[in-house]
Amino acid sequence: VDMRKRGLWSGDDHFHCQILSDADAERAATWARAEDVRLCNVVKMGDISRTWFDQRGFGPDYRVERDGYILCPGQECPRTHNELGHTIHMNIRNMIRDTSQYYLYDTVFDAVQAQGGLSGYCHVNSGIFHVHRDMSMNLANGKVDFVELLQFANLGTDLYYDFLNTGFQVTASAGSDVPWGGSVGEVRVYAYLGKKKFTAENWFDAVDRGNTFVTNGIMLDLRVDKAIPGDTITVDADKPLRVRATAIGDPRRGTPTKLDVIVHGDSYKHAESSDASQKELALDFTIPSGHGFWIAARAEGSDGSRAHTTPIYV
Numbered sequence: 001v002d003m004r005k006r007g008l009w010s011g012d013d014h015f016h017c018q019i020l021s022d023a024d025a026e027r028a029a030t031w032a033r034a035e036d037v038r039l040c041n042v043v044k045m046g047d048i049s050r051t052w053f054d055q056r057g058f059g060p061d062y063r064v065e066r067d068g069y070i071l072c073p074g075q076e077c078p079r080t081h082n083e084l085g086h087t088i089h090m091n092i093r094n095m096i097r098d099t100s101q102y103y104l105y106d107t108v109f110d111a112v113q114a115q116g117g118l119s120g121y122c123h124v125n126s127g128i129f130h131v132h133r134d135m136s137m138n139l140a141n142g143k144v145d146f147v148e149l150l151q152f153a154n155l156g157t158d159l160y161y162d163f164l165n166t167g168f169q170v171t172a173s174a175g176s177d178v179p180w181g182g183s184v185g186e187v188r189v190y191a192y193l194g195k196k197k198f199t200a201e202n203w204f205d206a207v208d209r210g211n212t213f214v215t216n217g218i219m220l221d222l223r224v225d226k227a228i229p230g231d232t233i234t235v236d237a238d239k240p241l242r243v244r245a246t247a248i249g250d251p252r253r254g255t256p257t258k259l260d261v262i263v264h265g266d267s268y269k270h271a272e273s274s275d276a277s278q279k280e281l282a283l284d285f286t287i288p289s290g291h292g293f294w295i296a297a298r299a300e301g302s303d304g305s306r307a308h309t310t311p312i313y314v
Contacts, residue, residue, distance in 0.1 A: 001219045001248050008190040009198050011039040011207075014088060014122065014148065014175020015184055016053045019064070019073070029066040037185035039070045039203050041090045041175070046077035048102045051095075059093040063200060070200050076122060078102050085131025086122040088148070088175070091204045093117070105134050109143040118208060120146035120173060125156030132159055139168055146207060150174040150187045150214040155306035157298075161265040164294050164311060171207060171230060172310045174214035187216040192228055210310045213297075217305025218256055219248040222297040222312065224287075229296070229310040233289075240286040241314065243269075247281045247299035247307070254303025256281035262296045263287070276302065289314055 003010070017028045019042060032040050045052045055073040056062055064071040075095050079086035080103070087105055089096075093115045096108045109119045121131050124147040138144055149160055149172040163170055174187040181187075190213050191206035206212070210230025213220045223244045227233050233241065247256035257274065259281045260267040269283050281299070294311035301307075 001250055003190055003219060004198075006221065007194040008192050009038045009203055010036065010185065010188045010190055011041070011203060012037045012176050012185050012188055013041045013090060013120070013146070013173045014076070014151070014177045015040040015042045015071075016045060016076075016178055016180075017042050018053050019055050019071070025064045025071065028071055029064050029069060031184050032069045032071060033067060035183060035185040037188060038068065038198060039072065039200060040184060041074040041088070042071050043074045043076040043088060044095055045079070046075070046097055047079055048099050051077070051097070058095060060200070068198065072200055078105055078108060079122075079129075081129050083130060084134040085129040087119060087134075088122045089117055089119050090207070091115075091117040091200070106138050106141065106143055109138055113143070118145040118204060120144060120148065120171075122148050122175070122177070123151060124148050124159055125151050125154050127156065127159050135159070135163065139163055139170065144170065146171040146173040148173055148175050149308055150216060150306065151177060152181060153187070153216055153304070153306075155214075155308055157308065165265055169210065169311070169313055171210040172212055172214050172308055173207065174216075187214065189214050213307060213309040215305065215307035217249075217254050217303050218299050218301035218307045220297050220299050220307045220309055221246045221248070222309045224295060224312045224314070227312045229312055232313045235289045235292075235314065238288055238290055241289055242286050243283065243295065245283045245297040247297075247301075249279055249301050251277055251279065254301035254305055255279060256299055257302050258300040259283060260298045262298055263293050268295070
């Protein structure tokens with residue numbers, strides 16, 4: 001399914017790979033092209049003791065572009081096991097790491113934001129490393145741009161829904177965590193650029209707006225009136241809103257078997273199919289705007305794949 005025709009471009013927010021030479025860069029770029037992942041956040045990893053997966057540098061001058069595929073240096077740091085969790089950062093200009101105040105994750109988020117970068121949390125799909133502890137502080141303070149909702153073929157929404165239901169807007173992202181994952185792009189985040197040219201800047205801007213969905217196979221499209229995932233709809237009366245959700249597959253790989261429209265963490269509308277030749281599964285209905293809510297789409301495929309959009313906020 002070529003999502004570029006729908007204005008959506010694939011990415012992997014969590015690719016560990018040393019790039020210290022042109023040969024390193026060519027190997028990593030070849031891997032991204034082979035898996036058809038258009039933008040990879042290639043992360044240098046650290047803890048309070050040391051770092052791994054060194055990069056030649058950060059920022060636009062150190063991006064690797066090959067035939068419409070882009071590698072952008074980023075970082076996974078600070079990261080603590082069973083204390084405050086792992087953080088991940090994209091579109092940074094230099095690595096931000098101060099071991100004298102390593103547990104003050106907010107200082108890194110602030111510095112990344114000042115650079116025009118994006119900050120988030122790894123492994124939110126599984127909730128490991130007590131990531132909820134730091135999320136409870138920094139997400140509440142508006143410092144968090146995205147969270148990894150899909151990884152290692154596991155779509156985990158419990159923690160995500162807790163924060164959404166508390167009233168926070170949180171963008172869904174996904175990363176393979178290679179080499180701990182199987183391959184680059186085995187899970188991926190799609191960012192909506194519409195008719196804009198695919199560039200790193202435009203892709204990061206789309207993630208910043210929350211115009212994303214995550215998947216490891218089945219594709220998704222969600223519209224509420226004219227809004228797309230990440231958008232906010234403001235209403236001043238309890239008028240009906242039109243919801244259109246579509247899950248898309250390919251019989252050679254996997255077709256959509258389940259599609260749910262989720263409102264405040266619960267399935268509001270549901271559709272199923274057991275037809276192996278049915279490429280699309282759709283829901284089209286109206287919902288009262290009421291006092292407001294978050295609304296998202298979630299899908300499953302016959303190949304066991306999962307997908308989820310960032311919410312639209314009413």
